Amino acid sequence: DAKTTQPPSMDCAEGRAANLPCNHSTISGNEYVYWYRQIHSQGPQYIIHGLKNNETNEMASLIITEDRKSSTLILPHATLRDTAVYYCIGKGGSYIPTFGRGTSLIVHP
Amino acid sequence: GAVVSQHPSRVICKSGTSVKIECRSLDFQATTMFWYRQFPKQSLMLMATSNEGSKATYEQGVEKDKFLINHASLTLSTLTVTSAHPEDSSFYICSARNFGSYNEQFFGPGTRLTVL
Numbered sequence: 001d002a003k004t005t006q007p008p009s010m011d012c013a014e015g016r017a018a019n020l021p022c023n024h025s026t027i028s029g030n031e032y033v034y035w036y037r038q039i040h041s042q043g044p045q046y047i048i049h050g051l052k053n054n055e056t057n058e059m060a061s062l063i064i065t066e067d068r069k070s071s072t073l074i075l076p077h078a079t080l081r082d083t084a085v086y087y088c089i090g091k092g093g094s095y096i097p098t099f100g101r102g103t104s105l106i107v108h109p
Numbered sequence: 110g111a112v113v114s115q116h117p118s119r120v121i122c123k124s125g126t127s128v129k130i131e132c133r134s135l136d137f138q139a140t141t142m143f144w145y146r147q148f149p150k151q152s153l154m155l156m157a158t159s160n161e162g163s164k165a166t167y168e169q170g171v172e173k174d175k176f177l178i179n180h181a182s183l184t185l186s187t188l189t190v191t192s193a194h195p196e197d198s199s200f201y202i203c204s205a206r207n208f209g210s211y212n213e214q215f216f217g218p219g220t221r222l223t224v225l
Contacts, residue, residue, distance in 0.1 A: 036216075043113075043202050043216035044153070087152075096143060097204075097214060099153040 004088045009104040018075040020103050022088030025069040033064060034091050035073045037084040038102070044087065047073065078107045111137045113205050115217035122193055123225055129189045130220045132203030138183040139205035143214075144176075147200040159186040193224040 005023040012018040024033060032051050036044040048055055048062045050071070055062045061074040075082055087102040112135040122128050132142055140161045145153040157178055158166045165178035177189040186205075190197055201220045207213040 038153075041200070041219070041221070043115075043204075043219045046213075046215065096155065096158065098155060099145075101152050 004090055004100055006086070006088055006100065006103045008101060009106070011106045011108060012075075012078045014080055014107055014109050015077055018078040018082065018105060018107065020073040020075075020086050020088075020105065021070065022073070023070045024088065024090045027068055027090045031090045033062065033068075033071050034089045034097065035060070035062065036087045036089065036097070036099075037082075038087070039081075039084045044099075047086075049091075078105075080107050080109065083107045111135075111205075111207055111213070111215045113203065113215045113217040115201075115203055115220050117220060118218065119221040119223070121223045121225065124194055125192055127189055127191045128193055128222060129187055130201055130203075130222075132186045132188070132205065132217050134184045134205040134207075134215070137205075137207045139186075139207065140183060141206045142180060142186040143204045143206075144178065144186075144188050145202045145204070147202060147219075153202060156188075190222065193222070195224045198222055198224045 003026055032049050034049040035047040038044045048057055048060050050062045050064050064071045083106050085102040085104050087099050089097045114133045116131045120128055142159040144156045146156050147153045155168050156171045159178045159180040161180045161183050167173045175191055180186040204214050204216040
């Protein structure tokens with residue numbers, strides 16, 4: 001699986017967009033980019049995944065650069081309940097998500 | 110999305126006792142389940158991969174005789190922490206791969222183990 005790099009922490013005002021970056025410069029052609037989040041003392045929650053094209057679902061949008069070396073998770077209108085640790089993972093043939101340190105997002109009023 | 114449950118959600122036990130944690134996929138079949146451990150303020154660390162009907166595959170540094178894994182059916186995997194010690198206190202999380210859905214993986218809510 002690709003090694004990913006994320007900033008350790010970010011903060012965002014409630015109601016504003018939260019843009020969480022992830023570098024995955026070693027990602028291979030068949031590896032998907034997955035995003036999970038973990039709210040304190042809970043199991044990780046799947047958010048979104050993509051291969052090449054930008055993706056959007058009810059939770060978030062995922063923007064993947066054309067060279068696929070980085071991506072950005074966008075929470076369009078962050079709420080206090082979006083405070084969590086966000087993990088970006090490159091997942092390919094092994095199908096086993098291995099977690100880095102992630103980004104601790106704090107949404108403040 | 111698919112649901113994975115864990116039982117118990119938290120357990121406190123005395124040092125030297127064994128504790129069993131169950132992981133169930135509630136609405137799908139999971140040929141493969143994964144067990145993670147998470148210490149405070151740290152990320153999830155994969156402990157082992159549990160395959161239905163066969164032996165689990167343990168990550169380097171994880172003692173297979175201490176962390177017994179049984180995956181007897183397509184919806185249930187169990188992790189038994191044998192002869193638990195205070196340093197085994199941690200947050201244990203399982204995940205299950207949806208057999209019918211490519212590369213989809215769903216996580217349980219976690220089990221908080223405290224060994225006194």
